[in-house]
Amino acid sequence: MAYFDAASAAPLHPVARQALLAALDEGWADPARLHREGRRARLLLDTAREAAAQAVGCRPDELVFTSSGTRAVHTGIAGALAGRRRAGSHLIVSAVEHSSVLHAAEVHERDGATVTRVTVNRSGAVDPSQYTAALRPDTALACLQSANHEVGTEQPVAAVAAGCRAAGVPLLVDAAQSLAWGPVEGDWSLLTGSAHKWGGPPGVGLLVVRKGVRFAAQGPVDERESGRAAGFEDVPAIVAAVASLRAVRAEAAQEAVRLRALTEQIRTRVPAAVPDSEVVGDPDRRVPGIVTFSCLYADGEALLHALDAEGFSVSSGSSCTSSTLTPSHVLTAMGVLSEGNVRVSLPVGTAAEDVERFLEVLPGAVAGVREKLGAPAPATTVRQDVLVVDALGKRCPIPVIELAKVIGDVPAGGLVRVLSDDEAARLDIPAWCDMRAQEYVGEEPADGGTAYLVRRLT
Amino acid sequence: MAYFDAASAAPLHPVARQALLAALDEGWADPARLHREGRRARLLLDTAREAAAQAVGCRPDELVFTSSGTRAVHTGIAGALAGRRRAGSHLIVSAVEHSSVLHAAEVHERDGATVTRVTVNRSGAVDPSQYTAALRPDTALACLQSANHEVGTEQPVAAVAAGCRAAGVPLLVDAAQSLAWGPVEGDWSLLTGSAHKWGGPPGVGLLVVRKGVRFAAQGPVDERESGRAAGFEDVPAIVAAVASLRAVRAEAAQEAVRLRALTEQIRTRVPAAVPDSEVVGDPDRRVPGIVTFSCLYADGEALLHALDAEGFSVSSGSSCTSSTLTPSHVLTAMGVLSEGNVRVSLPVGTAAEDVERFLEVLPGAVAGVREKLGAPAPATTVRQDVLVVDALGKRCPIPVIELAKVIGDVPAGGLVRVLSDDEAARLDIPAWCDMRAQEYVGEEPADGGTAYLVRRLT
Numbered sequence: 018m019a020y021f022d023a024a025s026a027a028p029l030h031p032v033a034r035q036a037l038l039a040a041l042d043e044g045w046a047d048p049a050r051l052h053r054e055g056r057r058a059r060l061l062l063d064t065a066r067e068a069a070a071q072a073v074g075c076r077p078d079e080l081v082f083t084s085s086g087t088r089a090v091h092t093g094i095a096g097a098l099a100g101r102r103r104a105g106s107h108l109i110v111s112a113v114e115h116s117s118v119l120h121a122a123e124v125h126e127r128d129g130a131t132v133t134r135v136t137v138n139r140s141g142a143v144d145p146s147q148y149t150a151a152l153r154p155d156t157a158l159a160c161l162q163s164a165n166h167e168v169g170t171e172q173p174v175a176a177v178a179a180g181c182r183a184a185g186v187p188l189l190v191d192a193a194q195s196l197a198w199g200p201v202e203g204d205w206s207l208l209t210g211s212a213h214k215w216g217g218p219p220g221v222g223l224l225v226v227r228k229g230v231r232f233a234a235q236g237p238v239d240e241r242e243s244g245r246a247a248g249f250e251d252v253p254a255i256v257a258a259v260a261s262l263r264a265v266r267a268e269a270a271q272e273a274v275r276l277r278a279l280t281e282q283i284r285t286r287v288p289a290a291v292p293d294s295e296v297v298g299d300p301d302r303r304v305p306g307i308v309t310f311s312c313l314y315a316d317g318e319a320l321l322h323a324l325d326a327e328g329f330s331v332s333s334g335s336s337c338t339s340s341t342l343t344p345s346h347v348l349t350a351m352g353v354l355s356e357g358n359v360r361v362s363l364p365v366g367t368a369a370e371d372v373e374r375f376l377e378v379l380p381g382a383v384a385g386v387r388e389k390l391g392a393p394a395p396a397t398t399v400r401q402d403v404l405v406v407d408a409l410g411k412r413c414p415i416p417v418i419e420l421a422k423v424i425g426d427v428p429a430g431g432l433v434r435v436l437s438d439d440e441a442a443r444l445d446i447p448a449w450c451d452m453r454a455q456e457y458v459g460e461e462p463a464d465g466g467t468a469y470l471v472r473r474l475t
Numbered sequence: 476m477a478y479f480d481a482a483s484a485a486p487l488h489p490v491a492r493q494a495l496l497a498a499l500d501e502g503w504a505d506p507a508r509l510h511r512e513g514r515r516a517r518l519l520l521d522t523a524r525e526a527a528a529q530a531v532g533c534r535p536d537e538l539v540f541t542s543s544g545t546r547a548v549h550t551g552i553a554g555a556l557a558g559r560r561r562a563g564s565h566l567i568v569s570a571v572e573h574s575s576v577l578h579a580a581e582v583h584e585r586d587g588a589t590v591t592r593v594t595v596n597r598s599g600a601v602d603p604s605q606y607t608a609a610l611r612p613d614t615a616l617a618c619l620q621s622a623n624h625e626v627g628t629e630q631p632v633a634a635v636a637a638g639c640r641a642a643g644v645p646l647l648v649d650a651a652q653s654l655a656w657g658p659v660e661g662d663w664s665l666l667t668g669s670a671h672k673w674g675g676p677p678g679v680g681l682l683v684v685r686k687g688v689r690f691a692a693q694g695p696v697d698e699r700e701s702g703r704a705a706g707f708e709d710v711p712a713i714v715a716a717v718a719s720l721r722a723v724r725a726e727a728a729q730e731a732v733r734l735r736a737l738t739e740q741i742r743t744r745v746p747a748a749v750p751d752s753e754v755v756g757d758p759d760r761r762v763p764g765i766v767t768f769s770c771l772y773a774d775g776e777a778l779l780h781a782l783d784a785e786g787f788s789v790s791s792g793s794s795c796t797s798s799t800l801t802p803s804h805v806l807t808a809m810g811v812l813s814e815g816n817v818r819v820s821l822p823v824g825t826a827a828e829d830v831e832r833f834l835e836v837l838p839g840a841v842a843g844v845r846e847k848l849g850a851p852a853p854a855t856t857v858r859q860d861v862l863v864v865d866a867l868g869k870r871c872p873i874p875v876i877e878l879a880k881v882i883g884d885v886p887a888g889g890l891v892r893v894l895s896d897d898e899a900a901r902l903d904i905p906a907w908c909d910m911r912a913q914e915y916v917g918e919e920p921a922d923g924g925t926a927y928l929v930r931r932l933t
Contacts, residue, residue, distance in 0.1 A: 018511075020504075020510075020512055022504070022505070022508060022510060022512070022513075025504070025505040025508055025513075026503060026504050026505045026707065028503055028504075029499050029503050034499065037499075038496075041487050041492065041495075041676070045484060045486055045487050045671070045676075045677070046478075046480070046483070046484050046486075046788075047480070047483040047484045050480060050483055050788075050790055051776065051779055051780070051783070051790075052478075052480060052779065052783050052788030052789065052790070053476075053783055053788060054478055054480070054788050055480075055483075055788070084542030084543065084546065084678065084706065084709075085542065085705075085706030085707050085709075086706070086707070087697065087705050087706030087707065088542065088705070088706050091694060091695050091705065095694070116697060117695065117697070117705070117706070120695035120696065120697060120705070121695045123695070124694060124695045211707070213503070213707060218499070218503075218709070218711065218712075219503065219707050219708070219709040219710065219711065219712070220542065220678040220709035220712055222706075236549060236553070236582060236694070237549050237575065237578035237579045237581070237582045238578065239545065239574060239575070239578060247543075247545050247546070247549065247575070247578070248542065248543030248544070248545030248546050248575070248680075249484065249543050249544070249545065249669070249671060249677050250677065251542075251543075251676070251677040251678035251712075252677065253676065253677065254676075254677070254678055254709075254712070318509065321509055321510065322509070325509070325510050325511055330504075330508075330510030330511060330512055330513070331510065332508055332509075332510070
């Protein structure tokens with residue numbers, strides 16, 4: 018059994034476990050109290066803050082602990098926007114930020130402000146000059162992740178930070194996926210992190226606000242954490258989180274090389290071993306442990322269960338695994354295939370044998386899922402010179418499967434018109450055309466859904 | 476060494492520790508994921524929710540876990556106010572609520588709404604008819620704690636809930652200090668709690684919103700905890716928290732009797748053993764483990780340190796222990812003496828010998844502090860028939876000490892005018908008059924502070 022979903026949550030690091038046990042004995046009391054138990058908790062909290070600040074590369078009084086990475090993001094964005102109210106309310110985010118950033122942006126938008134979502138290339142990265150071109154005189158805040166949580170692509174944070182600095186706009190960096198590997202480069206203004214991504218316990222996030230950055234915490238606050246994170250500090254979890262951060266950092270240089278080699282194997286061997294698959298994300302500028310690929314004619318959730326049955330825990334950005342039936346906003350923004358999507362994110366210490374076995378098992382798992390999805394006789398009719406595939410009411414990957422089945426039935430230059438009401442089709446049909454060297458003509462509204470037009474070229 | 480500050484934070488219950496260790500192994504993964512680790516975490520989370528709901532007396536789908544009791548209060552108040560926006564924005568709280576409630580009320584007030592703070596009697600309890608008289612047609616929400624965190628007084632929640640229900644106004648009950656002892660009586664609408672008050676780990680609060688109560692979560696949310704508490708659930712801590720709640724509930728009936736007898740001893744023996752001391756809070760309607768008293772001519776912080784040196788950890792609501800130099804809002808609202816204030820809050824399992832030793836040590840500790848505060852020759856001048864004590868720049872308890880020293884110098888019927896710029900004097904001088912059967916005439920503005928007028932009667 019191998020757990021390959023570290024980007025969701027890493028298993029507790031042994032050092033974190035030890036630290037937690039010790040801190041539960043020593044640090045359970047209220048650090049705001051003057052008695053010995055309170056003073057002990059305060060000492061542990063102060064020490065943890067110093068160590069965390071050192072790892073992040075900031076001053077201890079710039080760093081507060083929050084109850085989660087999500088909370089750090091929400092607090093950081095709301096406080097920075099409020100602190101810059103006089104400059105304006107315009108907010109910039111990249112289109113591939115974590116949902117916590119996008120949710121905060123949506124709230125800001127509902128309050129009447131303008132949000133610019135900077136697009137990314139097919140690798141998932143923003144272009145620094147395109148990003149900074151979005152800066153306006155009334156821009157209050159810009160947000161950019163250090164690395165993407167679904168495909169692992171690193172963002173050009175330093176270049177974007179320099180552009181923001183020149184414009185006098187603070188940049189908030191969501192560093193959740195990269196803090197385990199090192200401090201974030203560049204002249205950023207705010208930074209957030211999440212302990213359970215680096216082997217700490219859940220329940221601990223961190224928010225850094227550089228001195229000189231205008232910040233006005235929103236909502237009710239109290240005297241804790243510099244008035245930026247209300248409520249009793251979870252000292253034992255904080256101590257464990259920081260112990261884990263130090264431990265993974267100590268091994269980071271060595272482990273990065275090892276994990277990068279393992280994910281590189283997946284990157285190169287999957288396309289060879291699994292027909293009609295595509296690895297997405299930047300091949301070089303990426304965090305060491307994450308690799309993501311998509312498999313045509315397969316369903317992400319079924320694939321996830323098939324791999325689970327083989328002892329591998331992965332996640333998927335396919336619409337099929339989500340209750341909302343819309344594919345991952347990251348894959349959508351990248352314009353890459355979302356069907357049969359699998360994200361492998363290796364925890365620190367992953368054994369090479371486990372990756373080897375995964376690569377052995379994967380082709381069979383994909384084939385099994387494809388076979389089970391089977392070959393429903395497509396309901397096709399030829400209308401004039403156009404072959405129509407009615408996939409209304411059918412979910413991904415069925416529309417693409419039906420398209421693939423009939424493309425050979427029209428002559429070169431002929432058109433296939435796929436009727437679909439599945440959101441994923443909008444992404445997957447153009448992606449399929451790309452992979453199959455067919456021409457994607459475009460979409461148009463149709464009765465009960467959308468018609469996607471594909472011209473056979475080969 | 477004895478820890479008597481359970482109302483701030485109780486030490487981790489052994490059952491919670493065991494549950495935490497097990498859940499760190501089984502429940503660290505993301506409960507929103509479909510792989511086996513995710514499903515295991517989900518199962519633990521669902522089971523914990525059911526058990527917590529049973530202990531609280533609600534349906535599992537009415538209860539969400541938050542990252543702290545403070546967070547539960549902030550989320551609950553903001554969501555209930557927003558849900559009732561059409562009815563109005565008026566908010567009612569008692570004057571002795573926990574600061575998390577009062578901070579939320581202040582934010583609401585800054586946003587332009589009206590807040591009514593219902594006063595309490597000298598025992599710290601609201602009067603139900605006075606509370607419900609504050610209900611208005613535009614009242615959106617009413618808040619009342621189940622028991623007070625500083626003096627232990629229980630509030631008449633059931634009567635107030637009935638009044639609110641009749642008026643169609645939801646009542647939010649902050650049950651942080653009473654959930655260990657049993658469910659909250661009455662027909663309340665929302666309820667909050669905090670795990671580290673009942674021996675759970677820090678980092679877990681709970682928020683209950685009864686079905687049918689209008690509620691609109693504010694700020695960015697996600698798909699977690701019914702959209703009411705964003706961010707990765709801390710499943711191990713939640714499991715531990717609920718295990719602890721069940722454990723303390725199982726012993727509650729028996730332990731309540733035992734702790735009540737111990738605090739009753741403190742209530743009766745302190746006034747006899749410590750001259751010029753006053754026990755505050757309701758003698759009968761109170762939670763079992765909390766007892767609070769104040770000592771004239773003593774300084775809360777010095778007393779706390781003296782007791783700490785003797786091995787007892789207590790807290791204090793005296794202004795002297797707070798960086799803001801204003802005495803506890805609870806003692807202020809009750810109109811009782813705040814100087815030399817000590818709160819003893821016994822954790823479950825407190826040994827009778829420890830309480831006995833505390834009672835032996837206390838008189839000496841108070842005497843020592845009083846002696847150290849000494850007898851600075853008061854700067855007094857007689858102006859006409861009034862003796863003026865200039866205590867400007869001196870902190871509690873000095874103004875009262877100086878008053879006590881000179882009261883014998885004026886004839887019966889004569890006046891003493893105490894000049895002070897310490898906020899605590901406003902509370903402590905009238906309280907001293909009460910205890911000493913002298914007449915408190917009133918206050919008036921004076922150069923550099925306030926003049927408090929006292930007439931000698933005896």
